[in-house]
Amino acid sequence: MIKCCNYDRKYPMAWDREDFSRAYRRLAPVYDHGLLLYELVGMRLRRYRREAVAGLHLQPGDTVVDLGCGTGVNLPLLLGAVGPTGRIIGVDLSPEMLEQAQRKIDAEDWCNVELVASDMVDYVFPPHVDAVLATLALATIPDYDSVIRTIASALPPGGRLANFEMTWPEAWPDWLVKLGAKLQQPFGVTTDLKDRKPARSIQRHFARCDSSERYFGAISFCIAIRQAGTGVNV
């Protein structure tokens, strides 16, 4: 049985690595269909993905890492941006989610996409990464701050990070947060996301960060740039 949050506590513990592995093992075959449910309630995830990839300002031939890439839903957009001479590296904890991504790669015969099964906390970035994308992935892990610091160190001056996450708007009452967490429980959404602020970490570790909210504050969207000459704020 999947361990999940205890709704009796105000801000219950997040899922750990094993919880995610178990949950996404089951979810992998239906994950892409599950995303459609969000679109149906007006959460325009496809549009946010397009905006996030556009915000990376990728050039043909660039190397981009998609952290927590899941079933590879961002791959077509990234491939369109870096072209056949570019390199895309998808990193995810769940072999089953990566299996779904690999199916897309095989079906389309994409030769410049590599998948890495790894906890993003342990992932060692290769040299010469131009940009990093993370969609619906960073806030799910408790030590997202150290991952963001590592991303900032791995990027060259001018390198970009695009990120969007589900978050709980400050103004939402507890009952609404609990209901939202209950409905999204299969995706690992827990009420303690209320305390997680990846956008604030990104602001701390990057010299420049443009952040905004979407979908009534339930999506936190962020494009960050490691500016030339300013280094990384650690």
Ligand SMILES: C[S@@+](CC[C@H](N)C(=O)[O-])C[C@H]1O[C@@H](n2cnc3c(N)ncnc32)[C@H](O)[C@@H]1O
């Ligand atoms: C909500 S899905 C997002 C997938 C994809 N990025 C998207 O936008 O649809 C979260 C993904 O993060 C992965 N994940 C969770 N914890 C992780 C970790 N510590 N390291 C790497 N991937 C992780 C899960 O396996 C899952 O594929």
